[in-house]
Each structure stands twice: as structure tokens, then as C-alpha cells.
Amino acid sequence: MKILFLDESGDHDLAKIDPQYPIFILGGIIVEQAYAEGELTCQLNAFKRALFGTENIILHTADITRNRNGFERLQDTAFRQRFYRELNELMATLDYAVVACAIHKSAHLARYGVAALDPYMLSLDILVERFCFEIGAVSKGGKIVAEQRDPTLDRALRLAWLNLKLQGTRYLQGKVIADRIHDIELRPKKQNIAGLQLADLVLSPIGRHVLGKEAREDWQVVQRKLRRGRTGQVEGFGLVILPK
16 A cells, blocks of 8 residues: 655745745655555654663654754764764655645736635645546555644645545545545654655755755755656646646
């Protein structure tokens, strides 16, 4: 079974748009379940033990950037450089495919006005389609694992998932989605799930790329992991940027 580990970057609110980060990204990694629970978890835990002496630390971009919740040592320049070097090496060697949908919120709102779809729900439709294409004609061949947020947002996600199974998307019938994807699981961050942490780590480089910022080594790693079409194209397969 394949798993799509989902995470988000930015705020999906269209009423208030942060000029410093005016985009919303929903994305993550597609990986085989046995690999996620085996090799991926083992490698990530080994990385944590080597650098922090414990597996009980959760790799979260916001905490890493702000040197908090166990990442205080990153204030030391030499240790920070080692951390990013070894993290990039690890992310380059692991076996997964990245898929993401990025939405420029102001342009989305300008194009569609009051009819503009919620960026989270629009992105979810697109990623569910790509995941179904990746699964292929395999009944119950995949599941989605997303991080728990607050009860209101979690309820909205479950309703959106139910709607997808009933109504489908532009390119897939609901019965196909319901057949191929077993379910959506919402898991708390404290469970220390390797796949969710890797999903978190791939989004920040994508965000910087979409905003046109200078590329770092982590973007080079993520770019090579993006899901691709038969001829190697990324656009529309591993990375969808809206509006087009």
C-alpha cells in the first residue's frame, strides 16, 4: 500500500493575506507503507540520535527555524551547518516522491472573486487526483495520513474527503477515488511519525521556489524527488502552481 503523507505551508485564509508569505501550499510525500514504517523511520531515528542523542524529537520546520523545542543547539553556527548538511544528505538518499499544490492567494482571489475556492480544499482535490494516478487501478491501494489540526479544520477535512468520494473531481469519478484510497487518517504531531516529518521538511524549499527566492541545496534535493510524468515533466505531475 502507498501512503500520501500530507502537510501544509502558509495560511489558507483568503480574507487576510500575509504579504511576506502570500501563498498556500498543500503537499507531502508518497511512499510505500512498509518502507515508511521500516527503513524511513529507522534512518530518521538514526539521524536524530546522531545529532541530538534521542529519537524523541520531532523534525518541524517552524521549530528548526526558531531554534526551539529541542533545536536550541542550532544557534551554534557549526552545529547548524552540520545539521543541514546531514539532513540534506539523508533526504537525498531516502526513497519517496514529492507532490504539492501551491496557490498564489491574491491572484487566485483576483481571478475568481467571491467564487474562489478555499485553497486547502482546491489543493486537496488536486493531490487526491495525483495520488490516485500514482496508485493506479489497485483497489484500496493507498491511504492518506495528515496531521491533526484543530477540531474545526479536522472536521472540514473529513467533510471534504466525504465529498470527494461522492462527487469526485474534474478528472476522476468519486467511486474511483473511494475504491483506490482506503481512507484519510488524522494523526497528532506528538506521535512522532517519520513520514509526516519528511512531508513537513519538503514544503519550505517548495515555498521559497514558488516565491522566486534564491534556491538552496534543500530545493535541489526536493526538486529531484518531485513526481514526474513519463517524459520527466514535473509541472502538473509533482508540482501544480495555481492560478495557471
